[in-house]
Amino acid sequence: GAVVSQHPSRVICKSGTSVKIECRSLDFQATTMFWYRQFPKQSLMLMATSNEGSKATYEQGVEKDKFLINHASLTLSTLTVTSAHPEDSSFYICSAWDRGRPGNTIYFGEGSWLTVV
């Protein structure tokens, strides 16, 4: 079963509003979570790395004031898209690193489709 849950799976919001996406690790503590953006038929684009209790590290070209990431607990990270615009419409995916499992693996959430109208 899913070990990382992402919510909501789909959201439609109006231009100028903010929307929050949650990423939860269900049966493990995730000290590190990652946020990605994916356009249709394209590969994952890492947006930021989120470490519990500290500020997120953003990839070059990603606006940290627009994409607010909070990782306040070991099982929850949130991505808030502020003042959303239609060009922010995309598929957003989170993943979480489980240091307690064999191998060095990360697990993905189901993804969230954001449509800004």
Add this chain to the structure above:
Amino acid sequence: QKEVEQDPGPLSVPEGAIVSLNCTYSNSAFQYFMWYRQYSRKGPELLMYTYSSGNKEDGRFTAQVDKSSKYISLFIRDSQPSDSATYLCAMSANTGNQFYFGTGTSLTVIP
């Protein structure tokens, strides 16, 4: 040069065929190797992971790592239409370190 190279395909095979998916990489420090399957409009799902070199088998899937050639493969035996998806390879050097992904290979298994 990208850290990880993966042929995007698309790859189309008849049902029952053996599928070979491959990635090459440039960083000799990579030790952890993963394969993910992503269905359309869904998040990637971990299929298999391996550490260092060697083979690992899980049902119809076999993952191979050749560190000397910096080459990893995923084989799918007796491919099924339900295997139609995009397959992503991923790798990292140390635990909890950065993860590097291939661009994904789109696979279609034709009934």
